[in-house]
Amino acid sequence: MFVPQILRFESLPSTNLEAARLAGQGAAEGLCVVAREQTAGRGRLQRQWLSPKDAGLYFSILLRPQLQQSDWPLLTLAAAVAAHDALWDACGVQADIKWPNDLLVNEKKICGILAETVETPSGRAVVVGIGINLTQHAFPATLTLEATSVETVTGRSDQLEILLAALLAALEKYYAMLNQPGGRVEILEAWGERSSYLEGKVVRVVEGGDSFVGTTRGLECDGALRVETADAKIRLVRAGDVTNLRPELKS
């Protein structure tokens, strides 16, 4: 359980960086940082997360998990489940979860999640950063091939506050679930119920300098994706980038 405490900013380089800085100063679990814009928004795999003013929800939460370190990857899956439910509850947006924690609508990204560990005087903590696109007006045209927004899907872009409230409620729910006995399995099941990537998806995996094609075959108990290659071997993916090789037509 955490008690949310929300700090709001007009502009920050990155809400993740600010949450990590405050974690280093002893901030408590549940600290949330929200900004209207980010000037150096961070994505997975050293990518940039474009964060124009009022075009998205730019949110980070500080967690100080009591879980075994080996279970910490499940935090990002739990965050994806929470973001999925928040989009549905607040905006009526039905998203698919792409492993590990991208949220897609019509194969285009609507939400990204970046979890980063941070060493603090009171122990190792995690900052979970969530970016949800509300509108695409300020995005370059090239990005609209890959990204979508709540506005594109529903016609509305004014739901930041209700989305934030739904996100906090869902994060509390699934974080509490993860901390209960048997919670790991429940999170893995919840993730699988919301993802078309769990089983039978033909994907390309890029992991470090390596790239291969295979078919998804469920999750390991630590959240790693099982991918079966043409020689019928199972490879476990823990840090790579996964792309659907047979996408439906994009709208």
Ligand code: BTN
């Ligand atoms: C990704 O899909 O690559 C992850 C994107 C995560 C973006 C969010 S926006 C709020 C938080 N602050 C950051 O700098 N990044 C995350």
